[in-house]
Amino acid sequence: MLTRLSDINRLFNAMDFFRNRLDSLYSDADWAPGLRWSVEDRFPKTNLYEDGDLFEIRAELPGIGKEDLNVKIQGNYLEISGTKKSASPEKYAIHRTERDITSFTRSFTLPADVDSEKVKATLENGILSLTLPKSEAAKPKQITIA
């Protein structure tokens, strides 16, 4: 079975290799970043960090104000959604529009339950940071040896 899996991995590696090669054909030309051989992602990129008894989620949300963002938490389920108002200024001719994400929703299952009362959210320089303290049951515990 292990050999079968490694065959599949090799196949995917080969596919990645060809995709990267095809992408590199574009790197010389001034193509839009969205036009690639890979599937385009229409949701914000996120990072999840774990630091002792809290999690931190960061999401790339350029150009979105805090009034256009929604964050929902229930147990270990987290949902971030938002809409971007059309930034296109009036009386301007359009040459290029590459940053055209208008609305998105992304949901996560966190590795442990979090205390939804103590969650803190900040939006700075287009990056949303959510500090999510783990719930009491999920916190690491020191065990004293009797």
Next chain:
Amino acid sequence: MNHKTDIVKAGEKNIEKTRTLETVLPPVDIYESEEEILLFADMPGVLKEDVKVNIDNGTLSLSGIRNLQPRGAARWEEFGDVEYRRNFSVPQTINVEKVYAELKDGVLKLHLPKSEAAKPRLIQINAA
């Protein structure tokens, strides 16, 4: 395929290896009116002091370095420290002296005003 193979391994040449930042193209919107060209570029997480806008010899180059300073251990990481970099050619009609930029919510907004000579003018017709 321009696949180059070095005779000497790269590891032997770089005695002190420095961490290189990945360079990415920021997505941009470009608009034009009679007065100016307006450019928006997405650079989430880049601080004001790390953005460089340079116009030299008809080439506009944008550069922004993102330093995220992560905390704890990463469970997953879809974005990291990068350098946003992109070049554009700027028409001669832009008044380079008056170009100004704003950075808000991770979006760089660049105003490129046109010079007086390039603005459209309404010509008065005099009755003969």
